[in-house]
Amino acid sequence: MNENPTNHLKPNKRRPLVSAVTWLIGFLTILGLVLRLTVRDSVAGLSTLYYMTPLALIVFGAGFCFLTSRWKQKKLTSLFWSLIFVTVSAWWIQTDWSFQTRAEETKNDITILLANLARTKDLGTIASKIREIEPDIVVLVEAMVTTDADREVWKATFPEYNYSMINGGTQLLAKGKIGPPWVKALKDGSKLSRSIVTIDGVDLHCYVVDIKSTITVSREYAIEELANFTTKSTGQPALIMGDFNTPPDSVHFNILRENHVNLFETAGRGYATTWPHPIPVLALDQIWVNQNIVPIGCEHHVNFRSDHRIVVGRIQVNHEAVSARAE
Numbered sequence: 001m002n003e004n005p006t007n008h009l010k011p012n013k014r015r016p017l018v019s020a021v022t023w024l025i026g027f028l029t030i031l032g033l034v035l036r037l038t039v040r041d042s043v044a045g046l047s048t049l050y051y052m053t054p055l056a057l058i059v060f061g062a063g064f065c066f067l068t069s070r071w072k073q074k075k076l077t078s079l080f081w082s083l084i085f086v087t088v089s090a091w092w093i094q095t096d097w098s099f100q101t102r103a104e105e106t107k108n109d110i111t112i113l114l115a116n117l118a119r120t121k122d123l124g125t126i127a128s129k130i131r132e133i134e135p136d137i138v139v140l141v142e143a144m145v146t147t148d149a150d151r152e153v154w155k156a157t158f159p160e161y162n163y164s165m166i167n168g169g170t171q172l173l174a175k176g177k178i179g180p181p182w183v184k185a186l187k188d189g190s191k192l193s194r195s196i197v198t199i200d201g202v203d204l205h206c207y208v209v210d211i212k213s214t215i216t217v218s219r220e221y222a223i224e225e226l227a228n229f230t231t232k233s234t235g236q237p238a239l240i241m242g243d244f245n246t247p248p249d250s251v252h253f254n255i256l257r258e259n260h261v262n263l264f265e266t267a268g269r270g271y272a273t274t275w276p277h278p279i280p281v282l283a284l285d286q287i288w289v290n291q292n293i294v295p296i297g298c299e300h301h302v303n304f305r306s307d308h309r310i311v312v313g314r315i316q317v318n319h320e321a322v323s324a325r326a327e
């Protein structure tokens with residue numbers, strides 16, 4: 001016989017590695033699930049783990065552990081993970097997916113395009129998207145249009161838009177008048193500004209935010225300062241737009257929710273998350289509106305030159321609410 005008897009003695013070297021990987025993924029999956037069901041990101045230190053384990057990754061982790069336990073023929077373990085997988089998948093679909101019918105466009109709609117350009121110098125893709133959508137307001141975060149020469153190029157490319165450069169990396173374009181920005185530097189280094197944009201004779205208070213992405217810094221103080229700053233516009237139609245670097249299920253958004261709603265949560269259609277492209281798992285790019293604005297629609301589009309998806313929102317001004325507050 002040619003069979004080597006020592007082959008029967010060779011251990012399966014893959015099993016210890018698979019077991020270690022499965023244990024780690026299972027631990028992070030359960031930890032992320034427990035955090036979501038309890039403290040979320042309210043505890044300093046644990047917030048980083050919370051952001052690292054969004055629902056999409058919890059679904060993946062539960063599915064991976066289910067398949068490996070089936071492969072190892074562990075019936076009770078595979079049953080446990082199958083229950084976790086089914087439950088969390090249903091939760092994920094309910095939270096991160098919206099199947100609302102797209103509302104028909106009307107002449108009263110105001111369209112907003114929000115894009116994080118991730119400091120790319122190639123602006124051809126976003127320029128094509130602006131021409132395709134023809135939004136009334138364009139907000140560009142982490143844009144490399146930082147010089148007067150760059151601004152002149154934008155003005156020549158889109159002569160129908162007025163242009164405002166805010167803090168260098170933040171740009172605001174509008175088919176209407178743009179007032180001078182009021183810039184506020186937040187304590188953690190985040191960027192916040194307010195510009196009054198006039199569209200069809202209506203003043204919109206447009207807040208643009210780029211919250212610091214440092215994972216060791218709590219988002220609590222930046223969002224609290226943001227919410228306090230936006231109270232200046234309680235009686236006016238107000239939009240808060242930008243890269244929040246914080247998922248909308250964060251407990252720190254509770255203070256903002258007192259007077260504002262997330263546009264995608266209210267009128268969105270499609271997949272909610274925006275980062276990182278091409279497999280986004282976190283909804284970092286967001287538009288919020290106050291009670292003086294009626295949410296009409298919100299969708300996310302791909303930008304192949306950035307790791308952030310583009311947010312396209314549609315709103316209408318609630319003239320009755322504005323008039324009532326004025327009285």
